[in-house]
Amino acid sequence: MPKVSIKSNKKLSNASAVTPTPYKSPLKWAGGKRRLVSNIAQWLPKKSTGRFIEPFVGGGSVFINLPYSNYLLVDSNPDLIGLFNALKSNKNEFLELAEPLFTPEFNQAEQYYSLRKEFNDCDKGLRRYALFMYLNRHGYNGLCRYNLKGQYNVPFGKYKRPYFPELEINRCHQQLQNAHLQSGDFSLAFEQAQPGDIIYCDPPYFPLGETASFTAYSGVAFSFDDQQRLALLAEDAQMKGVTTVISNHHLPATLSLYQNANKIVPLKVSRTISCKGSVRKPIKELLAIYKA
Template sequence: MRSALKWAGGKKKVIDDIKSVLPTKGKTRLIEPFVGGGSVFLNLDFDEYFLVDMNQDLINLFNLIKANPQQFIAQAQCYFNQEHNTPERYYELRKEFNGTSDTELRSLIFLYMNRHGYNGLCRYNKSGGYNVPFGRYKHPYFPQAELEFFAEKAKKATFVQGDFELAFSEAKAGDVIYCDPPYSPINRTSNFTAYAGNSFTDEDQQRLVECAESVKAQGIPTLISNHYVDFTRELYANAAKKKLFQVQRSISQKGKGRVKVQEILALYK
């Protein structure tokens, strides 16, 4: 099942690769410290899910869908018509989003902008303002079936905003952890990891591995996705298992930039 959200680096196309490496035997709860669009938890079967992300708007949206799905879907659908599919209306709503602290309104506009904004990006400026431009799609898709599926799956999930260390601090026997952090850049001169208004540094990547090593002693396995570059080759040198595969990258302004890149799954157990 697809996520209701367009999401840079979404894992829908590589679920089978993740399943082939992620230890699930005897595990009852999936923890995701970087839940993102949610494709992984939506396509894996566990008794419980503990899902964390730094993006407060994302977590608020997920909790709102979980709490009252039918009301949210009915209200969200009102934004998906030709009246709202213009640059003028998009920028009006983006301004309204950036100027309000109303969680419900922000969640509705967040979904609208995700589907009407450029290339499925989620990006904020240094002041915390959402700044993705209008996408100019003829008929933006309203993900009703995906929202309904999400709402059903979310009954077994807990969504929390916070740093990835929070997720690791909650881990216990019977858990398995899957990490999809902002990727280490292929080109260090054009690094883009500021999905939630903050950057994810090499030090953060190292801190993530340290968290994986720390819970390994409790019998809790951790699987990490990333680009396979010189930095990650060295970073994951001590992983118990590694899997390399090719992925088609489609979040690119120019068609020629949509090329296959090599990724790694590094398992700590």
């Protein structure tokens, strides 16, 4: 395995240099990669006959903006995968259910908590996924969080006029026609990877401090053991002819985790998870490149 090299590139490290403006996800997503799509794409193989695979698809900003012929999209959150399946196969019916929820009548705390309870009580189906988008767009700061009982518990966001993302839904629908979706552990994606495939990973980030970890996204914590397991899977995939790119915080711990990568590309991005613009400041991230 080649030794890791840290490559600094001012052009690549500036997230604001992304052009043309990438398409937005239909979901608000903390840690979404829309502004980094060009940076990520520059480190992916230019020619590939394989699939583009995301083991942590999240809001989907990366696959929505990359023109591959086939996608394998995996996520541990079954509601997210259910939503994308609904947009893929039942877009018109989904729009009919979701759009009426984006009116002033439903942009009130009482209605929000009532619909949140309905979401937690209902089974799989288009109604649940329409409610998932409503909660995503009306909840606090675009967070997606569940308690230990698996109940969605993000509080009301108090937005003046939540946006209904019909244009973004239509774009996502088009991309999803060439996608296979699965809910489960990220290892499922690696198990199905074949030589020539490309994997991009955007896992829950290594915490900046002891209290900074964001692990309740699917109701299950993402541990240090999971971080190690991901790095080992990337190494194994490289040996099988699969290129893997991983995003994470730029820390001594992550540099150690990815010491067997071909390259570590530093990035400087603006933190957007805070609702206060005054405390959104650039932080260091990285891309670990395991080139096949």
